[in-house]
Amino acid sequence: MYTASQIESELETAKKEYIQAAVGISKNDNFIIPKLLDWYQLDFSEDLMTLLDWVCLQFTYELRNEVLSCLDNKTSVPLSASVHVVPYDFIFMYLI
Numbered sequence: 306m307y308t309a310s311q312i313e314s315e316l317e318t319a320k321k322e323y324i325q326a327a328v329g330i331s332k333n334d335n336f337i338i339p340k341l342l343d344w345y346q347l348d349f350s351e352d353l354m355t356l357l358d359w360v361c362l363q364f365t366y367e368l369r370n371e372v373l374s375c376l377d378n379k380t381s382v383p384l385s386a387s388v389h390v391v392p393y394d395f396i397f398m399y400l401i
Contacts, residue, residue, distance in 0.1 A: 324363040331389060334375050340393035353384055
């Protein structure tokens with residue numbers, strides 16, 4: 306539940322928690338993003354690189370550095386080949 310007096314901070318917290326839970330790095334060092342971010346990419350960024358920059362800003366400092374170093378190691382590979390979009394699961398899930 307959200308409260309009227311703290312709605313902005315509660316939504317900001319919910320956004321960061323969702324991104325931290327849904328975004329990751331696979332075993333073969335691919336960046337994994339949920340389909341939801343892919344669908345609404347243009348709401349957050351103008352291209353894939355700026356989307357990943359925006360996503361990294363939602364992480365803690367340590368996790369952000371880990372993700373950026375992983376992406377830096379793949380400079381010879383096109384960015385789109387380093388990103389895996391997880392299909393959206395339309396089954397409702399409530400995370401506690």
